[in-house]
Amino acid sequence: MKPAPFEYHAPREVDAALDALAEAGAEGKVLAGGQSLIPMLNMRLAAPAHLVDINRVSALAAVETTARGVRVGALARHAQIFRSAPVAAVQPLLRQALGLVAHPAIRSRGTVVGSLVHADPAAELPAVLALLGGSVRLAARGAEREVAARDFFVGPMEAAIRPGELAVSAFFPALGARSGTAFAEVARRHGDYALAGVCALVVLDEDLRVSAARVACIGVGPVPLVLDVSGHGADWASAARAVQDEAEPEADIHATAEYRRHLLGVLTERALRAAARSAGSDDGEGEGG
């Protein structure tokens, strides 16, 4: 198993990367962490004529945290975001999710933005972006656009990115006051892609009643399934039934559709409960698991 030959480009600046991508057009691919792309090249499921390696574009490694949220540059690795205390303080769901993404050796190289572009329907980070209402910034030679999460994930392994475009960063909005998040999933082995997973955001009002609750589910549809369950108050079991009714999970060699629907109910309840618990505590730190 070896990759087919390709023309290799190793720009040091964003502009040079955009030039290389513009010239390669539909024949070009961005190489970020390579943790999804290189397996595909090794198995020859992909054989792009041009690879634009962005690992030397140090400007893309920037991570900016403000009161509004976290902007993660395209070269920021999973491990770097996982360990970052400032990121966890602004948006704890990133760390909760990244603890479930693959293994340490994959997280050393894999990038957060690469995972969003890759858009695996069982991946954790697309669900995080979708749940929080974040966005991805795409640049092409002479143009830039910011695409909201709901428009970015268009199908399994398919994101709204065009030939010649580079995803330069992603923006994850901050956690508000009296809010909590949690991520719950079931995988065959720790670090495997999940059979099903649910991340939740719960917002309480001043009397600590639920004012908003939302979940994003993975592994049960072509793109993260985002559902508003604010109407169920703190009746998490009823919210879980509503989510089970909405989802249309499919069967594969790992699990039947029925089992996935069952997991979805259990995980929805678990994630909402944990998110509500952390919303009620001051620090806003929820739980992964």
Added chain:
Amino acid sequence: MSGHEITLVVNGVARRVSVPARRLLSDCLRHDLGLTGTHVGCEHGVCGCCTVLLDGEPVRSCLTFAVTVDGQEITTVEGLAGPDGMSAVQRAFAECHGLQCGFCTPGFLCTVTALLRENPAPTEEEVVEGVSGNLCRCTGYQNIIKAVHRAADLMAEES
């Protein structure tokens, strides 16, 4: 095809080599540099036996192009022993019968070396999670997990 002149600092020694862009780091180490301690199993990131340390961090050498890491430092299983002999992690694996055929062992040793550097006293759960990305098809995981705890003890005693 050939044509990228790169320098890798492997186990402390700068090595210049000319590789095609598609050369995986695993193949560069094994074929170009003759360091066959790094093993190759699945070549899609799942088995972990090709794990090496890149600037101290564990990475899959089968999911890394050699050209991408031009100029960086790589530690392979051959570089884990010090001037005084086997590292604590290596001795613990031998002592606890943490290997049988040895195919998976280079990956485990590199993974565990990085794990204990970051977390010198891991809990049972942290150890299990820490080695969950490495597959062993013959020893079984109980002795491997014992070896990780034993290595942590050895390192604490010897520091």
